[in-house]
Amino acid sequence: MTVPRRVAITGLGAISALGQDLAALWAGVTQARCGIRPIANIPTDRLLVTHAAEIVGFDPAAHFVERRLPMLDRTSQLALVAAREALARCGLRIADPTRASVILGAAIGQETFDAAYKALYGENARRLHPMTVPRIMPNAPASQISMEFGIQGPCFSTASACASSAHAVGLAFQMIRGGLIDSALTGGSDASIVVGFLKAWDALRVLSPAACRPFSLDRTGLVIGEAAAILVLEAWDHAVARNAPIIAEVAGFGMSADAGELTAPDANGAARAMRAALADARLAPGDVDYVNAHGTGTRLNDKTEVAALRKVFGSQTDRMPISSSKSMVGHCLNAGGAIELAITALALRHGVLPPTAGFNHPDPDCPIDCVPNEARAAKICVAMSNSFAFGGLNAVLLLRKA
């Protein structure tokens, strides 16, 4: 049996409501800036909820040649922009493209989907654009990255709703650790701020009218965000050999399914995923210094997540910092796990705890230190990032300071 290899995060790229690169994301997080604002990119007259964490001022023509744009939904555009940044930052030159991977959270091309059916049903269009299918397909962002960088190893997308990109990173981690590949571009992209999909979210009765205040007594629900976050994962020795800057180490990955309710989280399922990640990393609960929570800002999620944390961490839950980045970047759905993991990696790298923005009042159901409203310097060595999806699918990643 081969010896498991260590896995390094050597590159990060991100585009989000906090700005169009990783530096803007981290600056926003450390300033506890909230990216949620009135929706500007689509008409909102038919929506109940008119706020989101939108990427404002993104100009596709500044990133892609005219001939390529018809092939790219916004979801793929964002993924490519983040992937280019991640690769440029880490300077990885892929020596053997068959041992490199692209594994992303699956995300359909919502903008294309919405526009196509509006044209067909709403405007009686006679035909649709021939690139409609390749733009919509949920593997499009992964395929586009594979094609742009000539990556020829295992490339695919994982689907687990809001845990999709956490599952993707976890699989990339396992495949590098197990020796199947040497490097991976992994993470996710999501551009779901379109009328049809937001209308569907309206009907679920979980959207907040304006702010996202995880763990705060006056929280009113979640806010949809759009983003892409791409991480470059490399076999540790591979990264060291080329003197790559190592941002953090991926230490463990745990998964579970609630097999319970469709949309209600389950503390036991979440706790099992956290325990699985700890066991995978051969770490004890006491080794964990910070948790980047799933923290959606719904009454039920936050209460259940704190209960799950208590099952795993016991009284340590009272003093361990546990914050939610969704208060700043919104709920980025298929990209959520990836952007939150990127923030967690930067927290370890810089020794700064990401805050929970918009926090007003402590909730007796959530008696935790959620790093309210201000980032805080702290020596942290091990951090956990939680993702719990509709459908009861849970993914938990553990990072260690490099």
Place this chain on the structure above:
Amino acid sequence: MAELAEAAFDSDPRIARILDIFAKETRINREALRPGADLSDLGVESIDLTMAVFEIETTFGVDIPVVADRAGAEFSTVGDLVSHVIAVLDQADAAQAEMKAAGAAG
């Protein structure tokens, strides 16, 4: 599929427009687009061919039906494509003329 005369390639203005669009979408030298030219020899990518057909539909305001028994690999030469499009255009013209005649008679 009807064989296209070489001469028609240089005289029929509709063919000239079709070839202009085809050359633009596939980025292939317009001069190389002769009836017998093989699409794979020319290096035409399938996605560019699809876009070219879409643009031809848009320009002429017609639906170009899929050649059903060859879906996915409909055309092997430039002539195949052009004669299929011309047949569709002729059919559309005939239908229009018929409607006009019916209108005049009524």
